[in-house]
Amino acid sequence: MKYLKSDRPLLNNKANRLSSSIILTIACLSTSLFLVACQGGDPSGEQTGGNEQSNAGSGKGLKLGTLAPTTGDLSSIGQNWPAAVKLAVDTINECGGVNEAPVSLISEDSQTEPSAGSSAMTKLAEVDRVAGVVGAFASSVSGAAVDVAVRNKVMMVSPGSTSPVFTERAQNDEFNGYWARTAPPDTYQSQALATLAKKQGFNKVSTVAINNDYGVGFEKQFVTAFKDQGGNIVGKPVRHDPKAATLDSEAKAAFGSKPDAVAAVLYAETGSVLLKSAFEQGLTDNVTVLLTDGVYSDDFVRQVGKTADGKSIIAGALGTVPGANGKALADFTALWNEKVKKELTAYVPHNWDATVLMMLAAEASDANTGEGIKSKILEVANAPGTEVTDACQAMELVRKGEDINFQGASGNVDIDENGDVVGSYDVWQVGEDGTLSVIDNVSPTGAN
Incomplete structure (x- = not known):
């Protein structure tokens, strides 16, 4: 049943519109001319995009x-x-x-x-x-x-x-x-990733980012946050063309300074090319890749590829993704599984x-x-x-x-005057078999 609003000034307008609709329907049925006009639209109301x-x-x-x-x-x-x-x-x-x-x-x-x-x-x-x-x-x-x-x-x-x-x-x-x-800005996620890096004991970190608003903005925020927490950024920021077909030189520049970790702000298709190149050049040994939400998918891990013994090239990589907890997410997940029956992706x-x-x-x-x-x-x-x-x-x-x-499935969705939410972050890890699992959570301030 449709619940009518109480104490709403436009309620009478809705009643008037309903009456007008009834009158129009009668008029449409009264002559063939109006009948044709009434039938001109799609009766299902469906729009295709x-x-x-x-x-x-x-x-x-x-x-x-x-x-x-x-x-x-x-x-x-x-x-x-x-x-x-x-x-x-x-x-x-x-x-x-x-x-x-x-x-x-x-x-x-x-x-x-x-x-x-x-x-x-x-x-x-x-x-x-x-x-x-x-x-x-x-x-x-x-x-x-x-x-x-x-x-x-x-x-x-x-x-x-x-x-x-x-x-x-x-x-x-x-x-x-x-x-x-409804997703928090990278101002917060970059701080969370920096906190994760320090929590893991990484002191020397290099960066590589896709050269667009997302990549460059995140990279700058991460560098500031990591330095503020006492970390060292090694090498110059590496930024790659979003449409690049090969990324060998960018991979070498990002991994070549022997960092403890590389903070990689990437998209899946081009990012997988870069990380595979770093592996093939022998640059990934003893280096942990720190990733973001932009590549949080099984498909990305598959695109990067496997080693000769069948392990994921980026096994052990860590990343952050906006997370959510509580009843709203559980209820939404149950509804999604019942109605959509697909993987609940990022x-x-x-x-x-x-x-x-x-x-x-x-x-x-x-x-x-x-x-x-x-x-x-x-x-x-x-x-x-x-x-x-x-x-x-x-x-x-x-x-x-x-x-x-x-209260949303993604969090409390408290939106401020700039349209932003703060949020919290899940920490995810790539397993040797290429599966992704959430292993921890981290906040922008470092409090867990």
Whole structure:
């Protein structure tokens, strides 16, 4: 049953719209001319994007989009992202939808390319007329797409773009509130990785990073954090071309200074080439590779390859990834396993949370628009309000006009005025057989 909001000034408007819809339907049935007009649209309300069909919708309800890297350098992580968004939309539609109508979904592929991401965002904003977009992943893609979103008053919530540049741009009032993210910025993750390095007893660390907003931003933050904790950075920062086919010289420069560890800020496809090259040049002995969320996938480990005796080339490598704990994650994992039946990969919970927050904000604002989502997203994400983890329960409370503080599967999703969350981090390790396992957790401040 759809719960009506109480004490909402637009409730009468909704009743008027319902009456108007009934009158229009009668008019449509009265003449063949209107009958043709009424049948002109897709009765299922489905919208098709780059990779996926949406949920059924009337065309008048809330429209959301996804901008995920289902192809390109980050596709090994991004493949499951649209499924997480669709699961959130399906879940809310099953318990009444948003503003008394089903939510529809249009998915586009960012291709892990800024130009492709900008074009896809333009389509979502100007052709599909979505109110909000979940995406992108690569910070370079989000950096290109967010300007399109802001210009068109579309709310953009990234589940994975972590560059500190977005914090700086928000502080400069470049986004006008149309930007947020459910993954914490690299300002925090770089500190966590530096803390992990010191905890492991590494005193000499070199760096190598993909030469884009994400890689360079993370590298700079890591260097500062590691030095602040008493560590030594050896050699010059090594940055590689995102489209490089061979990376032999970059591998030699990163590993050649005989560090205890190499902090490698990479994407999967090109990063695997670099690490395989370092191994083939005999540079990886007694050197631990420190990795980040950008390569947290089994596919990446397989791409790097195995030694002659069948062990992973990067066995023993350590990394950080935004983590989550508690009932919300457990409940989401159970739902994911029941409905999607795929591996729960990195940032899937962050996609779920981004989608749920936008739907809750649209309901709270009584408007299926980007302006409406923007006006209420901080309110439903933060205190004060009833802490709630279940998406349908949260929606029911919002429909009744109650304040909520949504607790997400990826964390508490307390979003600040810059669109940032802090978060905590899981420590993961590559086993000799190439499997990934979470072995610890670490915070940006070093407290565990």
